[in-house]
């Protein structure tokens with residue numbers, strides 16, 4: 001069996017299990033039980049790895065297609081958030097390690113702003129309302145070292 005076929009089989013088997021715990025409304029005959037964690041993951045896999053449309057997922061899992069859409073989208077948002085948090089952690093660790101070696105060359109990389117250094121910008125407005133100088137002070141969030149300069 002191809003890997004994709006195996007995955008389809010797995011999703012279909014899981015869908016059967018999920019449907020077996022369905023709580024249906026007496027009035028509308030629709031599922032009224034909440035989508036649990038394992039079902040969420042299974043829907044996400046069906047959409048992202050098998051390319052199933054929301055209506056197809058809906059019918060396989062006996063859910064409204066809008067429920068499937070909502071579940072997949074919120075799972076995507078969660079993954080994005082996790083990816084962002086991981087990236088922040090990697091950047092922070094990198095800056096922290098360099099700070100320990102007295103290296104603050106990463107002040108020039110704006111990806112570190114707000115994560116490992118704080119930047120305060122200042123402006124001086126001239127007599128005619130024109131901005132004459134723009135300065136900045138960057139401060140390391142770990143050791144407090146600061147660097148100031150003029151924005152060109």
Ligand SMILES: [Zn+2]
Pocket residue numbers: 099100104140141142143144145
């Ligand atoms: Zn530092």
